[in-house]
Amino acid sequence: MKKKVLILGSTGSIGRATLEVIENQRDTFEVSGLVCRDNIGLLNRQITQFNPRYVCIFNKRQEKDVSFHKNRLFTGIEGILRMINTDVDIVVNALPGSAGLIPTIETIKAGKILALANKESLVMAGRIVSGLVNKTGSRLIPVDSEHSALYQLMKDINPGDLKAITITASGGPFRKHKKKALELVSPEEAMNHPTWKMGKKVTLDSATLMNKGFEVIEARWLFDIGQDRIKVLIHPESIIHGMVEFIDGSFTAYLAVPDMKIPISYAINEGKIRELPFKNLCLHELKRLTFYPPDLVRFPSLRLAYEALDAGDSALVVLNSASEVVSQAFVEGKIRFTDMPVFIEEVLDRHRLTSVIDDLEVIWEVHNWAKEYAEKIIKDKR
Ligand SMILES: NC(=O)c1ccc[n+]([C@@H]2O[C@H](COP(=O)([O-])OP(=O)(O)OC[C@H]3O[C@@H](n4cnc5c(N)ncnc54)[C@H](OP(=O)(O)O)[C@@H]3O)[C@@H](O)[C@H]2O)c1
Incomplete structure (x- = not known):
């Protein structure tokens, strides 16, 4: 069948x-x-x-x-x-x-x-x-490539052996931009991702590193692991998607070409690896794999995601909902690239914190409030 x-x-x-x-x-x-x-x-x-x-x-x-x-x-x-x-x-x-x-x-x-x-x-x-x-x-x-990688790496490991997990990020199109240059980037430039071809919102989120922040939150719930043990590393080649670090100092890593068909096939085959007729990774063609820590000053969205996880459930809703509004405003030319995290932080600061939400209706109440508030402050400040 x-x-x-x-x-x-x-x-x-x-x-x-x-x-x-x-x-x-x-x-x-x-x-x-x-x-x-x-x-x-x-x-x-x-x-x-x-x-x-x-x-x-x-x-x-x-x-x-x-x-x-x-x-x-x-x-x-x-x-x-x-x-x-x-x-x-x-x-x-x-x-x-x-x-x-x-x-x-x-x-x-x-x-x-x-x-x-x-x-x-x-x-x-x-x-x-x-x-x-x-x-x-x-x-x-x-299906997210980083989480598919970690899902496979974490299979059958002894929880007591695990020290931390690492999610990699390409760094987006502006990883070398100075803070001043980031103020001037256009929506068209932000839509031009160096390694992945994706939808508009996720492409923009990759340029601000909000996408990586969302992925840290995603990992927290998928793998039931504290945010202090979820690390992010910039890895412009996008070949290593996830890494697991053990208490004896060893690591395992998952490597693949940046092609979403690989994690999609794994997911729809219910966690089974199938032969795929697409481009394969050729290790001897790789000149080098580089890594460096993310810059949370130039890319504050990632910091906001960690802080929202520390704060509690309502902050996570606000982070996502305010992000939807500011992204749209940026695409429409109403605000600058660097304004996006500033507005999101303002909405986070103003919201009434609820640390634990287990009712979907409350999620939608917080969502609607955050969207309205974000729209209001964008309108007031223009
Ligand atoms: N793209 C990637 O490589 C990638 C990787 C990892 C995770 N993700 C995640 O996967 C999700 C989708 O990303 P994507 O890049 O595939 O987005 P996308 O290219 O923008 O595609 C979105 C799809 O959803 C449809 N859609 C939008 N709003 C809808 C609504 N209200 N009701 C029904 N259909 C609706 C769109 O239809 P129309 O075409 O008619 O607008 C389109 O088919 C996002 O959460 C993203 O973060 C994406």
């Missing part, structure tokens, strides 16, 4: 890479459902190529342009939730930002295997998501 895969965000960077993996593993998988927001042209081509059972277009106004049977075509968040509850085995959640949280929760509750690219689910509600996974015994397999 082929495994039925539902792809949330099929027209995005992760969604397209997932379909490429499935195209190469047709013996194992069939596409059960495709979901996107409004990229009708690509969605229609994917429907023709993969013949899914269900399709959902988030933007209801576009429904009429989708070439698909009307009784199996859904819209909006209700449509996404319905699809999760159809006959699917694996849900790939590749939605961006807070849009991914409700589908993550629904997938776990429905007992489906969750291949999770949407790191924001864990940033906003890591305690609730990991609590649900433990309670229901369902499987969450990370």
Whole structure:
């Protein structure tokens, strides 16, 4: 029996890479459902190529342009939730930002295997998501390359032997920029990532290192490890994705070319390694692998993420929600690159801290407050 895969965000960077993996593993998988927001042209081509059972277009106004049977075509968040509850085995959640949280929760509750690219689910509600996974015994397999690396490296290790884990970062396009030069960078420059081709928000977050901050938070919940034992190293070649350090001073590291199809294949194959016909790592062609610590003065977003983890659950929600607002404002040319962490810090400073949140409604209350407050201070300061 082929495994039925539902792809949330099929027209995005992760969604397209997932379909490429499935195209190469047709013996194992069939596409059960495709979901996107409004990229009708690509969605229609994917429907023709993969013949899914269900399709959902988030933007209801576009429904009429989708070439698909009307009784199996859904819209909006209700449509996404319905699809999760159809006959699917694996849900790939590749939605961006807070849009991914409700589908993550629904997938776990429905007992489906969750291949999770949407790191924001864990940033906003890591305690609730990991609590649900433990309670229901369902499987969450990370798609993020660093977390896929660590997931594999941490398999079968004795917890007492573990000293720390390291997540690597390319450093983004501005890793050599001086503080003054960072003030002048344009949205177009920020969208030009040196090693990964990704969606807009995650690309911008990679340029500020907020993405690495989100990944530290993601690791905290995925591996149930304190933030003092989660390290970040800048590694511009993006070959080593994660490292585990042991109490005897030894390390293990995971190496691969920067290609999301590798962790996607591992996740949808439920933690199994499969042969892939894509570019392989050629070690003798590597001239060198370099590492250095991140600069938290030039890139304060990473510092904010560690501080939010120290502060408590509401700070993590605020970090993500304020980040969504300031990123949009930067892309629209309303604020400078260097203003983004300053505004996020202001929202964090002003919010009412709740250290433990185990109620999803409270997450959304904090989210809405943080978005409104961030919008207000951006408006007031312009
Ligand atoms: N790209 C990477 O290499 C990478 C690596 C690790 C983790 N991630 C994480 O994976 C997630 C997705 O990243 P991405 O780079 O693939 O993003 P992306 O290229 O922007 O794609 C987002 C996908 O989600 C759809 N979408 C957006 N909002 C939606 C909504 N409200 N309802 C339904 N569909 C919606 C988009 O549809 P339209 O095309 O119609 O807009 C598109 O299919 C993010 O959380 C990111 O941090 C990405």
